Amino acid sequence: MAARSAIALTLWLVVTAPATADLFSVGEFTAYGDFRLRAEADWDSQDAAGVERDDRTRMRARLRAGFRLALNDHWKAEVRLRSGSEDSHQSPHVTLLDFDDNDTGDADFDVDRWYVQGSTGDLSIWAGRNDLPIWKQNEMLFDDDATMTGLGFAWSRNLGPGRLALAGGYLSPPAGMRRSSGTLSAIQVAFSPEFKGSRWTFAVGRYAFEADRNDPDAAVLLQGNGSRDYEIVAAGIQGRWSVKGRPLSIGADVMSNEENYSPADADTFTAANFDQTEGHVLQVTYGGLSDAGQWLFGYFYADIEALAINNSYAQDDWVRWGNATQTRASDLKGHEIRFGWAASARMNLLARLYLVEAITSVEDGTRFRIDFNYSF
Numbered sequence: 086m087a088a089r090s091a092i093a094l095t096l097w098l099v100v101t102a103p104a105t106a107d108l109f110s111v112g113e114f115t116a117y118g119d120f121r122l123r124a125e126a127d128w129d130s131q132d133a134a135g136v137e138r139d140d141r142t143r144m145r146a147r148l149r150a151g152f153r154l155a156l157n158d159h160w161k162a163e164v165r166l167r168s169g170s171e172d173s174h175q176s177p178h179v180t181l182l183d184f185d186d187n188d189t190g191d192a193d194f195d196v197d198r199w200y201v202q203g204s205t206g207d208l209s210i211w212a213g214r215n216d217l218p219i220w221k222q223n224e225m226l227f228d229d230d231a232t233m234t235g236l237g238f239a240w241s242r243n244l245g246p247g248r249l250a251l252a253g254g255y256l257s258p259p260a261g262m263r264r265s266s267g268t269l270s271a272i273q274v275a276f277s278p279e280f281k282g283s284r285w286t287f288a289v290g291r292y293a294f295e296a297d298r299n300d301p302d303a304a305v306l307l308q309g310n311g312s313r314d315y316e317i318v319a320a321g322i323q324g325r326w327s328v329k330g331r332p333l334s335i336g337a338d339v340m341s342n343e344e345n346y347s348p349a350d351a352d353t354f355t356a357a358n359f360d361q362t363e364g365h366v367l368q369v370t371y372g373g374l375s376d377a378g379q380w381l382f383g384y385f386y387a388d389i390e391a392l393a394i395n396n397s398y399a400q401d402d403w404v405r406w407g408n409a410t411q412t413r414a415s416d417l418k419g420h421e422i423r424f425g426w427a428a429s430a431r432m433n434l435l436a437r438l439y440l441v442e443a444i445t446s447v448e449d450g451t452r453f454r455i456d457f458n459y460s461f
Contacts (some may be wrong), residue, residue, distance in 0.1 A: 118150035130450035165198035173410035174259035195262035224400035247278030364393035381425040391416035
């Protein structure tokens with residue numbers, strides 16, 4: 086109930102907050118936040134056994150609020166609070182109303198960012214809990230909501246026709262919002278040159294998950310992810326142009342899990358999918374939502390095999406596969422079509438349609454979402 090009451094309070098903030106500034110800023114202290122109201126429908130879906138799922142229509146909401154404090158020219162601290170179930174690190178959304186009388190689930194508040202960061206020249210290093218500090222153009226490999234605890238760094242420098250960046254960290258992935266399990270060693274190199282009116286980004290990274298097989302907290306993760314190692318190599322390319330005064334972006338990602346699984350593995354899911362370790366994503370977007378009256382169109386195609394990614398930390402948008410707090414968004418192929426319109430720089434509507442089916446079974450689903458987003 087506390088989360089739902091806070092979201093109601095936020096509706097008042099949406100009306101009264103300034104349109105072009107943070108919630109408030111005093112000296113080196115800045116408070117900020119964002120609110121989302123979502124209408125969501127799932128239909129025409131069956132599970133891996135071919136059993137039809139009940140159609141579902143829900144109203145959901147997300148509230149995040151935090152503060153930043155500049156300690157001096159080189160150091161800063163940030164803390165952010167988010168809504169959602171304490172057992173879900175993939176979603177900060179709370180179900181306000183289920184039109185089909187399903188359980189609305191838990192409504193909690195947890196801290197999803199808390200860190201201190203030091204910066205000097207082209208290098209920054211942080212310790213605490215924060216976003217994974219890598220370049221990405223979608224959430225198919227890593228969900229923005231799955232913040233991780235540990236040490237992270239980012240370095241960049243102009244080099245010839247573009248900018249070279251190196252980022253990574255040694256982190257403990259979350260198992261829900263109040264626990265973590267295992268380790269993630271991440272490193273990525275990216276280069277962003279400009280060429281004849283176009284801007285490009287080329288990136289390649291290695292992401293090694295090492296499971297803690299004796300950790301009882303890992304049991305919250307689906308499909309044995311809490312006891313399975315991953316060694317993922319992922320590469321991405323994106324080109325950006327201006328076409329008739331609007332940004333056009335075209336990109337692709339490929340991912341490959343280089344961990345050597347066996348068809349004789351003691352874990353039945355690993356054994357059944359030992360060779361399902363490749364994935365790719367194609368995307369195009371046109372337009373943007375950075376100012377009043379702007380609109381955005383996007384199309385995404387994904388084909389991601391079961392063990393190509395650690396799906397406990399991937400996006401939870403495309404499918405309702407999993408349980409109330411954990412989504413298993415791999416072993417899938419399908420499409421996302423999105424359209425957005427901005428009422429202002431801080432307020433927009435975003436509609437998305439997902440058409441998805443499993444690669445190895447008859448599981449499938451259709452989902453439509455429309456979000457009202459407001460930042461303050």
